[in-house]
Amino acid sequence: MEKELRRLLNKCVRCGTCRSECPILAELGFEGASPRGLIFLLQGLLNGQANPKKMADRVYNCLLCDACTAVCPGGVEITNLIRAGRREVGRIPAFGPFLKLVLNMVLTRPTLVAAGSRLLWAYQRSGLDRAVRNTGLLKILPGDLGRAEHMLPPLGSRTARGMLPETTPAVGKRRYRVGYFLGCATNLLYPQVAQAVVRVLAANGCEVVIPKGMRCCGIPHLTYGLMATYAQLLRSNLQVFKEAKVDAIISDCASCTATLAHMGQRPLGCDADLPWDEAAKMASKVWDFSAFLVDELGLRRIKRDLTGKVTYHDPCHLVRGVQITRQPRHLLGELGLELVEMSNAAVCCGAAGTFALAHYDLSMAILKKKIDGVGRTGAPLVATSCPACIMQLTAGTKTFGVPAKVVHPAELAAQVH
Amino acid sequence: MSLLRDLGEVLSSDRILTDELDRLCYSYDSSFISRLHRFSPDAVVLPRSVEETVGVVKYASRKGIPIVPRGAGSGESGGAVPVQGGIVMDMSTWKDVVELDVANMQILVRPGLVHDELNRLLAPHGLFFPPDPGSSKMATIGGMVANNSSGLRAIKYGVTENYVLGLEVVLPDGRVITTGGQDCRALKNVSGLNLTKLFVGSEGVLGVITGIRLRLWPRPQSRGLVMAAFPKLEDAPKAVMAVFQAGMLPSGMEIMDSSAIEAVNLYRPDLKLPLCEAILLFEVDGDPAGVAWQVEQIRTICEQWADEVEEALEEARMTQLWEGRSLVAAAVSRLRSEGTRAFIGEDISVPLSRVPEALRGIKSLADKHQIEVVIFGHIGDGNLHTAPVIDPDDEGEVARVQRLADDIHRLALRLQGTVTGEHGVGFVRSQYARQEHGLALDVMFQVKKALDPLGIMNPGKIFPSPVKGAEADGKGTASTAQ
Ligand SMILES: Cc1cc2nc3c(=O)[nH]c(=O)nc-3n(C[C@H](O)[C@H](O)[C@H](O)COP(=O)(O)OP(=O)(O)OC[C@H]3O[C@@H](n4cnc5c(N)ncnc54)[C@H](O)[C@@H]3O)c2cc1C
Ligand code: SF4
Numbered sequence: 001m002e003k004e005l006r007r008l009l010n011k012c013v014r015c016g017t018c019r020s021e022c023p024i025l026a027e028l029g030f031e032g033a034s035p036r037g038l039i040f041l042l043q044g045l046l047n048g049q050a051n052p053k054k055m056a057d058r059v060y061n062c063l064l065c066d067a068c069t070a071v072c073p074g075g076v077e078i079t080n081l082i083r084a085g086r087r088e089v090g091r092i093p094a095f096g097p098f099l100k101l102v103l104n105m106v107l108t109r110p111t112l113v114a115a116g117s118r119l120l121w122a123y124q125r126s127g128l129d130r131a132v133r134n135t136g137l138l139k140i141l142p143g144d145l146g147r148a149e150h151m152l153p154p155l156g157s158r159t160a161r162g163m164l165p166e167t168t169p170a171v172g173k174r175r176y177r178v179g180y181f182l183g184c185a186t187n188l189l190y191p192q193v194a195q196a197v198v199r200v201l202a203a204n205g206c207e208v209v210i211p212k213g214m215r216c217c218g219i220p221h222l223t224y225g226l227m228a229t230y231a232q233l234l235r236s237n238l239q240v241f242k243e244a245k246v247d248a249i250i251s252d253c254a255s256c257t258a259t260l261a262h263m264g265q266r267p268l269g270c271d272a273d274l275p276w277d278e279a280a281k282m283a284s285k286v287w288d289f290s291a292f293l294v295d296e297l298g299l300r301r302i303k304r305d306l307t308g309k310v311t312y313h314d315p316c317h318l319v320r321g322v323q324i325t326r327q328p329r330h331l332l333g334e335l336g337l338e339l340v341e342m343s344n345a346a347v348c349c350g351a352a353g354t355f356a357l358a359h360y361d362l363s364m365a366i367l368k369k370k371i372d373g374v375g376r377t378g379a380p381l382v383a384t385s386c387p388a389c390i391m392q393l394t395a396g397t398k399t400f401g402v403p404a405k406v407v408h409p410a411e412l413a414a415q416v417h
Numbered sequence: 418m419s420l421l422r423d424l425g426e427v428l429s430s431d432r433i434l435t436d437e438l439d440r441l442c443y444s445y446d447s448s449f450i451s452r453l454h455r456f457s458p459d460a461v462v463l464p465r466s467v468e469e470t471v472g473v474v475k476y477a478s479r480k481g482i483p484i485v486p487r488g489a490g491s492g493e494s495g496g497a498v499p500v501q502g503g504i505v506m507d508m509s510t511w512k513d514v515v516e517l518d519v520a521n522m523q524i525l526v527r528p529g530l531v532h533d534e535l536n537r538l539l540a541p542h543g544l545f546f547p548p549d550p551g552s553s554k555m556a557t558i559g560g561m562v563a564n565n566s567s568g569l570r571a572i573k574y575g576v577t578e579n580y581v582l583g584l585e586v587v588l589p590d591g592r593v594i595t596t597g598g599q600d601c602r603a604l605k606n607v608s609g610l611n612l613t614k615l616f617v618g619s620e621g622v623l624g625v626i627t628g629i630r631l632r633l634w635p636r637p638q639s640r641g642l643v644m645a646a647f648p649k650l651e652d653a654p655k656a657v658m659a660v661f662q663a664g665m666l667p668s669g670m671e672i673m674d675s676s677a678i679e680a681v682n683l684y685r686p687d688l689k690l691p692l693c694e695a696i697l698l699f700e701v702d703g704d705p706a707g708v709a710w711q712v713e714q715i716r717t718i719c720e721q722w723a724d725e726v727e728e729a730l731e732e733a734r735m736t737q738l739w740e741g742r743s744l745v746a747a748a749v750s751r752l753r754s755e756g757t758r759a760f761i762g763e764d765i766s767v768p769l770s771r772v773p774e775a776l777r778g779i780k781s782l783a784d785k786h787q788i789e790v791v792i793f794g795h796i797g798d799g800n801l802h803t804a805p806v807i808d809p810d811d812e813g814e815v816a817r818v819q820r821l822a823d824d825i826h827r828l829a830l831r832l833q834g835t836v837t838g839e840h841g842v843g844f845v846r847s848q849y850a851r852q853e854h855g856l857a858l859d860v861m862f863q864v865k866k867a868l869d870p871l872g873i874m875n876p877g878k879i880f881p882s883p884v885k886g887a888e889a890d891g892k893g894t895a896s897t898a899q
């Protein structure tokens with residue numbers, strides 16, 4: 001393992017090209033915050049020159065947005081190396097123990113996820129959220145959790161999973177049997193997106209299955225270097241997909257899409273013995289919602305009934321993770337909307353999973369630039385294919401006073417079906 | 418800690434770095450030498466005003482602490498590396514445009530502005546800053562001025578010094594001067610000794626550059642590329658000469674050898690460069706009719722030797738090809754799975770007539786030292802970049818690549834060239850300074866001593882070390898150690 005890491009780190013020629021793309025460096029400015037700096041420090045970690053304890057803060061000071069990797073002429077797998085570095089340092093700073101518990105216990109069990117969500121719903125419903133904000137009680141939460149609390153959208157009393165049947169029949173003739181990979185964030189925070197996805201797929205001749213035993217895609221675990229749990233989740237999901245016998249696996253979440261689409265590749269730093277070939281076969285069935293609709297189903301059933309301007313934000317994991325940019329835009333156009341591009345469409349919004357919870361100010365500074373870009377388009381709608389981006393952009397439009405509504409393309413598509 | 422406290426009186430604490438990991442991150446630039454040795458600074462500062470810069474310089478001067486200015490650290494000569502410790506001044510976050518004067522075709526910027534950002538902000542005004550380094554995405558204007566950088570368009574447009582109208586410089590004693598006339602906006606000015614030219618290319622050894630007034634050029638209306646694939650490497654220089662003899666001056670003339678081609682294809686597979694011994698990439702610009710005519714002429718000339726000639730006139734394809742060539746320097750790292758590209762002996766420049774000899778010479782030296790070497794560069798002005806691909810963990814290869822670099826430098830001098838066409842002397846090429854400059858080196862050193870008697874500005878650069886030895890001999894001359 002160490003040898004492989006060393007070899008991959010060695011590939012960096014220190015040209016600094018990656019400096020041009022890093023949103024974190026753009027805010028902080030010093031070399032240690034740059035991708036090149038992180039690669040250098042990871043080399044130091046392996047050589048015993050950089051203290052692992054101090055390194056923990058460094059390797060988590062990154063959005064894993066892949067912008068650096070995409071431009072690196074030397075072919076350095078920067079983001080994978082940073083993930084592997086997180087495993088090497090072995091500890092999560094800020095609210096580490098708390099987060100580890102959530103990731104290893106709660107997120108791996110669908111029933112606990114639902115229970116947690118109901119608790120949060122009760123918290124918001126009771127008005128306790130406002131009370132707590134007023135008392136300053138939030139300050140006792142670890143990391144920047146307290147300050148980031150306002151970003152959470154109002155939750156429903158039920159999760160998407162609780163609302164949707166396990167199998168939804170196709171409208172008309174069945175063309176496909178698809179598995180809908182209902183990710184954690186959509187399930188908990190945006191059940192209306194899940195409903196829209198199922199509705200559009202079914203309307204286009206898909207029998208939609210939401211397999212019961214399906215668990216988290218594992219991206220939070222990869223992010224925090226918890227490789228063993230990741231492997232466990234993958235093994236279990238693989239089995240579930242196999243049993244569901246589906247033609248395609250559809251996801252509305254960029255992060256889940258990218259993670260699932262790469263599940264055939266052993267992540268750096270993961271030494272679990274898994275059926276990687278089988279996983280690769282399954283990975284080839286994974287589709288982003290818009291891509292499936294545009295490239296596979298065709299847009300036959302869509303009416304161009306919507307009007308007005310829309311701008312599109314490229315989630316990092318879609319644009320760089322699976323190189324999808326064309327299809328969601330095409331879909332928006334076919335709905336009748338006028339697409340106005342923002343200049344910074346493919347720049348990270350600063351959400352990056354739980355990044356905002358630990359680095360609130362930094363995340364907000366990155367978000368500010370994004371929202372400025374949205375504002376300049378003058379569009380009243382921002383579409384994006386990722387629930388975490390939806391949450392971040394919604395908080396951003398409110399905080400920075402840009403009157404634009406943030407939606408998933410599926411929600412717009414559902415309006416004309 | 419007293420350093421932190423003292424500097425804290427000059428600039429805010431979030432722009433002073435003394436943490437060990439942060440300091441380590443300033444021990445390198447792109448040079449291979451900074452991979453082999455650790456040169457950590459004692460502190461790093463990120464100034465964002467003249468006052469802050471002056472404050473730090475005055476403090477360092479009082480204490481006799483070295484100061485090393487730094488831009489993006491994309492230099493390949495160890496120029497921004499603190500070889501004698503001290504304070505690194507990271508100028509990269511000070512990137513304001515002080516004034517864009519479109520009518521007078523000039524701009525005043527702070528040193529941290531990145532080259533590509535500058536040209537992007539100029540484009541809507543129909544203007545551009547022509548020097549075009551391969552490192553456009555990262556190199557700062559301050560770094561470009563300090564290194565007198567150039568790049569892919571030097572053949573027609575010249576180098577950075579041709580565009581610097583004036584500089585604001587903080588001298589090692591803390592005085593601030595403006596060269597090129599205090600209030601001058603004229604495009605021509607021969608008044609006084611040309612201090613601007615003295616500071617351009619001074620690699621941080623004479624002072625810290627805090628303001629740069631650049632002259633801008635009108636953006637050509639049109640451009641076109643011609644890519645020619647040569648089955649034999651040695652035919653490429655013939656085509657270059659023939660283009661000149663036909664009375665044309667392209668804005669770019671680039672060469673890539675077979676390995677460089679492979680590297681670009683690995684970096685940007687969509688480019689699909691033809692596999693052959695050498696590719697020449699010509700860029701012509703100007704009015705649309707002239708561009709079309711030149712593209713045709715160059716095609717005809719190249720067809721004498723080339724197997725395949727492509728005319729690229731559409732913007733997307735031109736951008737792709739240009740970017741592929743620009744970053745080949747780093748893309749070369751992809752050629753070997755357990756290897757990397759070493760920036761060493763990478764920047765010789767030779768007379769045009771001796772380019773074929775240089776190409777042959779480099780290949781045979783690579784064979785002699787058993788190191789894989791990739792060649793590309795600005796063939797139109799004889800500036801050849803050599804990129805060894807080595808396993809940095811293999812001690813034998815590391816030793817051999819250093820001997821190879823030395824041989825390449827000596828080859829360049831034998832061919833009446835120079836050891837550096839555009840990257841600068843820095844820390845890695847000072848040993849050839851005496852041979853290149855003879856007595857002139859002593860005069861250079863006298864200039865340095867006059868401005869920086871304490872020797873605090875970027876010590877260990879340009880002049881062969883140990884400079885201290887030279888001081889000790891009482892003649893104020895640089896060491897002649899060779
Ligand atoms: C992939 C790649 C391609 C390249 N292509 C080219 C090319 O085509 N042409 C070319 O000419 N170069 C090229 N270079 C080399 C390099 O990018 C240039 O020399 C560049 O101008 C350096 O800018 P920088 O901001 O990185 O400066 P740094 O590397 O940080 O510093 C360079 C020198 O300038 C000094 N300096 C920096 N800022 C100041 C200041 N404000 N005041 C005083 N001194 C200062 C430093 O002390 C140092 O000596 C390339 C490098 C790479 C990695
Ligand atoms: S772009 Fe790639 S090779 Fe260049 S410094 Fe960044 S990681 Fe290293």
Ligand code: SF4
Pocket residue numbers: 021022023024025034035038061062063064065066067068069078079
């Ligand atoms: S992944 Fe994004 S945030 Fe992290 S180093 Fe790369 S560019 Fe910066």
